[in-house]
Amino acid sequence: MRRAVLSLLLALAASLAPLAAVAQGFGALARVLPGESVVEAGEEGVTLILGLSQPVPFRVFTLADPWRVAIDFREVLWDGLPEGFGEGVPGLQAVETGAALDPGWSRIVLTLAAPMAPRIAAMETDEASGAAFVRVDLGPVTEEAFRARAGLPPGMASDSGPEAEAVARSDGRLVIVLDPGHAGVDPGAVRGEHTEADLVLTFARELADALRRTGRAEVVLTREADVFVPLPTRVTIARAANADALVSIHADALAEGRARGATVYTLSDTASDAASAALAEQHDRADLLQGIDLSRSDDVVAGVLMDLARTETAPRAEALADRLVTAIGVADMRLHGRPRGEAGFTVLRAADIPSVLLEIGFMSDESDLENILDPGWRARMQAALVEGLLDWAETDAVRAGLLRQ
Template identity: 65%
Template sequence: MIRAVLTPFLAALAVLFLSVVVHAQGFGALARLIPEESRITADEEGVTLTLSLSQPVPFRVFTLADPMRLVVDFREVAFGDWTAAQPLPQGLATLTAGAAREAGWSRLVLQLATPMTPETAAMTTDAATGRATVTLQLAPATEAAFLARIGTPPEAAGPLPTLPEVVMRPRDGRITVVLDPGHGGVDPGAVRGDHTEADLVLTFARELRDALRLTGRVEVVLTRDADVFVPLPTRVTLARAAGADLFLSIHADALAEGRAQGATIYTLSDTASDAAAEALAEQHDRADLLAGIDLRGSDDVVAGVLMDLARLDTAPRAEAFATTLVETFGAQGVRMHPQPWGEAGFTVLRAADIPSALLEIGFISDDRDLANILDAEWRARMQGAAVTAILAWADADAARMARARQ
């Protein structure tokens, strides 16, 4: 009883604290190089570049020829005059930094005196300070081995879209739903043949957005509306900036045959409901590692007790949404997994102040699921069921909150 009385106040305090932490981490601010903690060293095994940044950012690494050089693009870093003052070890001819060809990206270029190829490119983050460390190790190589790996990655060949600008809208009786198409940019997600998860779920999310807006009752924001990489915590930040009433992350993963087929809805839990759910959570969180970012510890800066208190309100609302979605899918004949509702520790669902869920629309490792996802009529039927479920949940949620205020 005491907890029930204190929960609204403490939940509000948790939301306030979260917003302060997100602001302090500065996801939208320009990252800065920290010169005193950055260096270039060399030994018999090659050259190691260590860059300390004020915050984590997406980055990509590739090599080019004529002259031989290693290129590291960041989104986006202010290097100051560090490159001009940095002594270069044997193996490096020049070191320069500046703007990349695409707006919103910075470029660090290491011109090589001898052939070297990147063996390690990793980013770690300090949960206490929010700082990030990029470590790039270059190993000696033959000229043939160097030339075999050169080339500009497709996403660096032309302008990249920026993250969506999110503006808080005045309340007019509509709810705001944030749709989060998984993966994107340097992280394609699951791949099968010519199909990538990132492209498939973006198409689905765009169509679902249009269907929801047609009801006149829902405003929809996408965390990405193009093939662009968005770090997991940034997706949550965008949802909070939009004043989301519901956050729905959309995926179409690949798992072992026989255990991965049909639509599945996931809600947050520290303990996975089964091995498949645990594997999916690890797979999704590795997306930031694959793109050069390790942000899995980002929630450590938030006081766990406050987050738990905030989730006393949001967790039941997320579970109510999952229940409604499963029931609606079943009633409208949408193919579902034998266990259609699971739980796992998905990083993207950790917004303590927003009811959040993750929807696997199917698994592209399953032939029938992939065929369904590629079928516009099937997608429209599933999207129609999702719209029905979202509206039904919104009505029930509003009634529950009205009763709580009485």
């Protein structure tokens, strides 16, 4: 009964809350909105803006020989895009659209006249219409820098163009969104030649592969390259993927000696300790420095309704966090002295998706950094996380069945 009332209230909020606008139409393909789509040259690069009928997960990466920027969406009908889209734009040689070889993904490829790399990739949703607007800003880089980052993300089909026939997504598996923290102008923690953004992207890719190999999970990453993705966009990607859970992955740095080992955080308006508060401030500061604020001021009623949704989602997130901590401990992997924390991380604020933030370790601790750089250690940690996620999903499904009764 409680779930039925809650569902009715959330439906009532459809015209008031960003949650409802983002969540509509998951089962249908997104359509490109030609009147809201443009490619234009700026003083220092090129900006692509795509209007879509609804939000969908997307990934951005670069390819060399020739210089290209590819953006994959899950998935988009390109029929409405006018012929010759992008022609005559300085810095661009061609714009092509079609399907990627990976089933269920659509692709747009920008062929460049000179090396340029994505600086910002963001998605904003219109509250009234539910339409989504994707913006990718490209800026010039050296040939060496471009080649160092170019290449297909691990696990993708090895095509270099949008020629393949699209295949519809098949559901029925657990959908996990992995969110590698930081990237772009926000590298996160830095120790010598290592950045947090690079290390957690590697970890997330490997974890995604481990989850997919079970045959029980489908995985979406909020970023596949070193591109700045605003925090609200990361949540939007998770909603568009109809995620069963969101796991944000970090390896931050705090004052020497204050933090080591894995920690799992859930959302709270008040931090569980000073370290948690400091981390939340670090994570959210990047969006402020970029001058990007994609958040919307919720209507008071909609805010109350989303708080109601969180009363159901929050215990599920806490159960997920507890299960991950248990799995890490059982695998004899190092845990922080206080392995469960709470803080107001923006990326955990989805009212409808159980979300946790995982610190796999702290780069400020030398032994933690050595672990994160060790492929064997990463594989053991990833195996523990897979075990924890799948066990949680089974328990969560049983709990949902009992509530329906």
